[in-house]
Amino acid sequence: MKWSKALIPTLKEVPAEADIISHKLMLKAGLIRKVASGLYNFLPLGFKVYYKIENIIREEMDKAGALEILMPILSPAELWYETGRWGLYGKELMRLKDRANRDFVLGPTHEEVVTDLARTEIKSYRDMPKNFYQIRNKFRDEIRPRFGVMRSREFVMKDAYSFDRNEFCSEESYKNMFEAYNKIFNRCGLNFRAVEADSGNIGGSFSHEFMVIAASGEDTLISCSACGYAADKEKAESISASSGNEKEDLKTLEKIHTPGQHTVEQVVAFLKTTPAQLVKTLLYMADGKPVAALVKGDDELHEIKLQRFLGADELVMMTAEQVETYSKAPVGFAGPLGLSGMKIFADNAVAKLRNFVIGANEKDMHYINANFDRDFKINKFIDLRVPGEGDLCVKCGAALSSLKGIVVGHTYKLGTKYSKTMKAEFLDEDGKRKLMVMGCYGIGLARVIAAAIEQGNDENGIIWPMAIAPYHVIITALNYKDEKIKALSDSIYEELKTQGVEVILDDRDMSAGFKFKDAELIGIPVRITIGNKAVNEGLFEIKLRKTGEEFAVKREELSNKVTEIILKEQVK
RNA sequence: CGGGGCGUAGCGCAGGUGGUAGCGCGUCUGGUUCGGGACCAGAAGGCCCCCAGUUCAAGUCUGGGCGCCCCGACCA
Numbered sequence: 324m325k326w327s328k329a330l331i332p333t334l335k336e337v338p339a340e341a342d343i344i345s346h347k348l349m350l351k352a353g354l355i356r357k358v359a360s361g362l363y364n365f366l367p368l369g370f371k372v373y374y375k376i377e378n379i380i381r382e383e384m385d386k387a388g389a390l391e392i393l394m395p396i397l398s399p400a401e402l403w404y405e406t407g408r409w410g411l412y413g414k415e416l417m418r419l420k421d422r423a424n425r426d427f428v429l430g431p432t433h434e435e436v437v438t439d440l441a442r443t444e445i446k447s448y449r450d451m452p453k454n455f456y457q458i459r460n461k462f463r464d465e466i467r468p469r470f471g472v473m474r475s476r477e478f479v480m481k482d483a484y485s486f487d488r489n490e491f492c493s494e495e496s497y498k499n500m501f502e503a504y505n506k507i508f509n510r511c512g513l514n515f516r517a518v519e520a521d522s523g524n525i526g527g528s529f530s531h532e533f534m535v536i537a538a539s540g541e542d543t544l545i546s547c548s549a550c551g552y553a554a555d556k557e558k559a560e561s562i563s564a565s566s567g568n569e570k571e572d573l574k575t576l577e578k579i580h581t582p583g584q585h586t587v588e589q590v591v592a593f594l595k596t597t598p599a600q601l602v603k604t605l606l607y608m609a610d611g612k613p614v615a616a617l618v619k620g621d622d623e624l625h626e627i628k629l630q631r632f633l634g635a636d637e638l639v640m641m642t643a644e645q646v647e648t649y650s651k652a653p654v655g656f657a658g659p660l661g662l663s664g665m666k667i668f669a670d671n672a673v674a675k676l677r678n679f680v681i682g683a684n685e686k687d688m689h690y691i692n693a694n695f696d697r698d699f700k701i702n703k704f705i706d707l708r709v710p711g712e713g714d715l716c717v718k719c720g721a722a723l724s725s726l727k728g729i730v731v732g733h734t735y736k737l738g739t740k741y742s743k744t745m746k747a748e749f750l751d752e753d754g755k756r757k758l759m760v761m762g763c764y765g766i767g768l769a770r771v772i773a774a775a776i777e778q779g780n781d782e783n784g785i786i787w788p789m790a791i792a793p794y795h796v797i798i799t800a801l802n803y804k805d806e807k808i809k810a811l812s813d814s815i816y817e818e819l820k821t822q823g824v825e826v827i828l829d830d831r832d833m834s835a836g837f838k839f840k841d842a843e844l845i846g847i848p849v850r851i852t853i854g855n856k857a858v859n860e861g862l863f864e865i866k867l868r869k870t871g872e873e874f875a876v877k878r879e880e881l882s883n884k885v886t887e888i889i890l891k892e893q894v895k
Numbered sequence: 896c897g898g899g900g901c902g903u904a905g906c907g908c909a910g911g912u913g914g915u916a917g918c919g920c921g922u923c924u925g926g927u928u929c930g931g932g933a934c935c936a937g938a939a940g941g942c943c944c945c946c947a948g949u950u951c952a953a954g955u956c957u958g959g960g961c962g963c964c965c966c967g968a969c970c971a
């Protein structure tokens with residue numbers, strides 16, 4: 324490609340809408356342009372990167388034995404009634420009607436459609452395992468689209484669905500995909516971790532997220548450098564490093580007047596103690612029923628853990644009115660002693676405490692020196708806290724660290740969640756009808772691009788991994804109007820092209836500095852500079868974007884050197 | 896959905912107390928330059944988000960709406 328024939332509208336100033344580095348650089352380098360909130364055009368350069376990632380995914384999926392298909396974006400509401408997700412998915416599900424007033428859905432994911440396909444086409448255990456995948460647009464009417472293509476309303480996803488005759492085989496299919504995902508993200512040149520994750524509203528028994536490590540990531544992962552345990556913060560288990568004071572003798576319970584002190588900070592300051600010596604009582608409504616959760620004053624309650632433990636569809640914090648009704652005190656004075664009409668659960672870390680502070684379920688009153696069993700009973704100690712840096716690993720006891728990441732892929736073991744509701748059955752070897760066991764596996768293509776940029780950039784712009792760079796090589800022809808430079812540039816351009824090198828020739832009538840800046844901004848891994856040095860001395864300068872390393876080679880060595888660099892950088 | 900901010904040239908922005916709309920970058924024309932975002936001269940480009948209202952007069956004041964961004968709640 325000659326730059327003058329391409330459309331690469333680089334910007335000097337970034338539109339004010341961009342906030343994170345990948346979004347800024349994608350706009351600045353002319354990869355994308357916004358159409359509306361959460362909707363983007365991919366311009367030629369951005370689409371090239373997209374296309375490369377798509378091909379890597381396709382190659383690895385095919386290698387793993389998955390079958391590529393194409394499902395419609397629009398799907399009938401009937402399928403969504405069957406699984407109940409018409410009601411459960413909420414406002415995020417894009418719904419529309421056709422001219423006959425029939426309800427349709429713009430698919431946010433395709434379990435319904437693919438399960439419908441599987442139940443009609445797969446009849447025997449002999450037909451399995453099968454894994455169908457597609458690479459297509461998805462729609463989610465996000466509450467708040469943000470960070471450019473990172474969280475958009477329409478996006479391209481590779482989604483795959485496995486169908487197996489039993490759990491064991493399904494496990495094999497899952498492992499197979501897990502490996503394929505590792506290969507895909509490795510080939511894309513990303514620094515990533517596969518972590519245990521929550522399965523959200525896709526459902527299923529367990530799942531992994533593939534997180535690209537990046538400071539700007541929306542998700543937090545907790546990992547153990549000692550044993551390799553890694554999990555999404557939403558899911559992670561950990562042991563509080565705090566040892567508590569369980570050796571202390573029990574002191575006498577006392578009710579203390581704490582006028583107007585209702586936050587943890589206020590109460591501990593007033594009572595001259597520490598947050599670690601206070602137990603928070605958090606009141607929730609779980610599917611309409613009240614429940615209390617106790618965590619240490621310096622810990623945070625992990626709502627998802629509580630919700631999962633309770634098996635509740637909906638878990639919301641009580642409103643101020645509800646708190647008054649159930650605790651008979653204003654917000655800020657709830658406590659487990661004397662709290663009736665609901666189950667009480669406490670975080671494991673709380674079990675190690677003695678003589679702690681709790682609310683007294685009475686305005687402006689707290690108890691000090693409260694203790695379990697002696698003063699009140701709870702239903703169960705469970706893991707309820709948000710894990711954090713410094714916590715201890717549940718597997719090996721080493722200290723955990725916390726990292727930010729971008730979720731680029733998610734694998735789920737679905738079990739029979741969808742096959743049951745949609746009656747996706749087959750005839751097994753023993754002549755009995757059985758439910759298919761499913762798995763589903765997604766990759767957000769645009770997120771891979773954004774994540775790669777979050778990981779590869781400097782003050783001058785993007786630094787692409789070779790495998791997904793829009794071009795391998797940029798020939799920066801200084802003063803292309805000069806006959807000699809033009810002739811040299813053109814001949815090298817043609818030669819590299821015939822060798823299969825993806826090359827862009829900057830033939831624009833621009834000053835040298837301008838072209839260098841642009842080349843760096845769009846992040847092409849290898850730059851060949853052709854100027855007077857090439858004309859006069861026969862030396863061609865090669866500069867590597869990633870390291871800044873520069874060296875000059877002779878004309879006849881040029882293309883070999885270039886292909887050598889490309890091969891070395893390309894992860895196979 | 897709650898809180899905050901912003902809508903003026905393609906992009907970034909400025910336009911106290913109302914009085915015919917400006918700057919930088921980019922674009923176009925001509926010329927000079929040509930190894931790190933060149934220079935000179937000239938030019939084009941505006942429903943000032945929309946709709947009402949106040950006023951002799953609204954980018955500016957008032958009301959309503961729409962769009963966009965950020966934080967939160969929520970969540971692929």
